[in-house]
Each structure stands twice: as structure tokens, then as C-alpha cells.
Amino acid sequence: MATGSAPKTVRKGKPTPIWMKILLGTLGLFALGLTATVVVWMFGSVYGTEICAESLERRSYFFLEIPLIRLQVRGIEYSPITNDLAGHLATSKLVSVPAANKKTWHSITSGRGVLGLRTGDPEILVRYLEAKDANSELAWLAWTKDNPKLAAPIWKGVTDLALAGEYTTIPDVLELTQSATDVDKTTAAVGKVVSSVIKKAAPKPGKSAEPKADEKKQPAESAKITEEDKPTKK
Structure with missing residues (x-):
């Protein structure tokens, strides 16, 4: 007799x-949001520093954007970078301080996420603004206070070159202080340096502004500040 299999349950x-x-x-x-936040902060954070070509004041900035599509998701935050020399130049009216919406800002450093700076x-000029003497004081602030009349044409030349984006020529103007004693002669010497590079940067139509190979300056060499580049006390 066949027996049936037990029913499966x-x-x-x-x-x-x-x-x-x-x-x-x-x-x-929550995990998805946390992952997205980490990705945005690691690869979508944008930061850097800028300098105002007219007043030589500096500021840092920071904002967030979505990587790849670069959609900004956080407003730009600015923070001033204090410098006693820039402050003295402004209060002494050795440089002009335009209205906020009229200032010309140039990038010193810029970075994105973990990709580095x-x-x-403009870093060339910043090194001079931050240069210190043997007493750990700002070297160019001391020189400016000691030589207010000579400082006027010197810093005028510096800001003119900064506005033109000719930062690699700024050391040439500052080096004039090594032998500067007469205001008129210094003004003429500064004007000669400034006009020579600004004319090359803005040629007449149909002419190339590209300098000859032996006239080009290497930023790395111009950026070096040695003891000879610091102002000579009068």
C-alpha cells in the first residue's frame, strides 16, 4: 500500500x-547624506586668497559647490587678512582705497578640495609686504615711515604695476630704494620702469606684445627676497 508524502508546511x-x-x-x-556631505567638502570646497591691486589689502575666501557640475551650494565667505604695512599705506594715503565695488582683486592662491593650492x-608682492628685518618687524613698513616722501612714488609705481598685472616687475621698482635720495629722480626712475612694461602689455593694434626671449622674467627668480631686496635704512 503506497503511502502519501507528508504535506509541506x-x-x-x-x-x-x-x-x-x-x-x-x-x-x-542619513548615511547617504553624510557621504554626499563628505564628498562635497573634500572635492567641492573652493578657497584661496586675493589682493586688491589699488590698496594692497588682502582677503581670503571660501565657498562650496557640487563637484563635476560645479553648482554653488554655499555663498562666498570673505575674511580680511590684516597687514600693518597695507594699513599704514592706506591711512597715510600712499595708496588709493576705492569703493568696495570698484576694487580690482587678483588671485594670490586658489585651491579646490584636496587638489592643493x-x-x-601676486605672491611676489605678498612676500615683500610680509618681509621682516633683523628685529622681526615689517621691513618695508619701517622704510616707509622713515622715508615718507620717497615712499609716495615707490608705492604708486607698485600699485600701477599691480593694476596692470605686471607683478614680476615690482621688484625692479622696490630695488630703486637702495640708492634713492631725491624724490624727483626717484619719481622719474619709477615712471621709466612702469611705462616700459605697461607699453609692452598694451601694444598698438597689429603689433605683438610678446617680449623677446632675453627680456622675459622668470617669476621664480623675481619672487626670491634676499637681504639685498630689503630696504636700506637712510
Whole structure:
């Protein structure tokens, strides 16, 4: 006599409670949001420093954007970078301080996420603004205070070159202080340096502004500040 097989029974587990589903969904969204935040901060943070060509004041900036599509998701935040020399030049009216919306800003450093910083030619000027003497004081601030009349044409030349983007020529103007004693002669010497490079930067139509190979300056060499580059006390 054939015997029939026992019927199979299917055991059904207890259904997942609704609160558990909500909890798991919330944790999943939190993990996704946390991952997105980390990615944005690591690869979408944009930061750097700038210098105003007219007043020589500096500031840092920071904002966030979504990587790849570069959609900004956080407004730009600016923070001033204090420098006693720049402050003295402004209060002494040795440089002009335009209205906020009229200032010309040039990038000193710029970075994006973890990719590192890129440095521009304005860093050459910054090194002079931050140069210190044997007493750990700002060397060019001391010289400016000691030589207010000579300082006027010197800093005028510096800002003129900065406005033109000719930062690699600024050391040539500052080096004039090594032998400067007469205001008129210094003014003429500064004007000669400034006009020579600005004319090359803005040629007449149909003419190339590209300098000859032996006239080009290497920013790395111009950026070096030695003891000879610091102002000579009069």
C-alpha cells in the first residue's frame, strides 16, 4: 500500500514592524547624506586668497559647490587678512582705497578640495609686504615711515604695476630704494620702469606684445627676497 508524502508546511516569519522600516530608511538617508556631505567638502570646497591691486589689502575666501557640475551650494565667505604695512599705506594715503565695488582683486592662491593650492604672480608682492628685518618687524613698513616722501612714488609705481598685472616687475621698482635720495629722480626712475612694461602689455593694434626671449622674467627668480631686496635704512 503506497503511502502519501507528508504535506509541506511553509513557515512565515513575523512581518517587519513599521517602526523598523522607518528606522532603517532614516539611517539609509542619513548615511547617504553624510557621504554626499563628505564628498562635497573634500572635492567641492573652493578657497584661496586675493589682493586688491589699488590698496594692497588682502582677503581670503571660501565657498562650496557640487563637484563635476560645479553648482554653488554655499555663498562666498570673505575674511580680511590684516597687514600693518597695507594699513599704514592706506591711512597715510600712499595708496588709493576705492569703493568696495570698484576694487580690482587678483588671485594670490586658489585651491579646490584636496587638489592643493595654485599660486599666482601676486605672491611676489605678498612676500615683500610680509618681509621682516633683523628685529622681526615689517621691513618695508619701517622704510616707509622713515622715508615718507620717497615712499609716495615707490608705492604708486607698485600699485600701477599691480593694476596692470605686471607683478614680476615690482621688484625692479622696490630695488630703486637702495640708492634713492631725491624724490624727483626717484619719481622719474619709477615712471621709466612702469611705462616700459605697461607699453609692452598694451601694444598698438597689429603689433605683438610678446617680449623677446632675453627680456622675459622668470617669476621664480623675481619672487626670491634676499637681504639685498630689503630696504636700506637712510
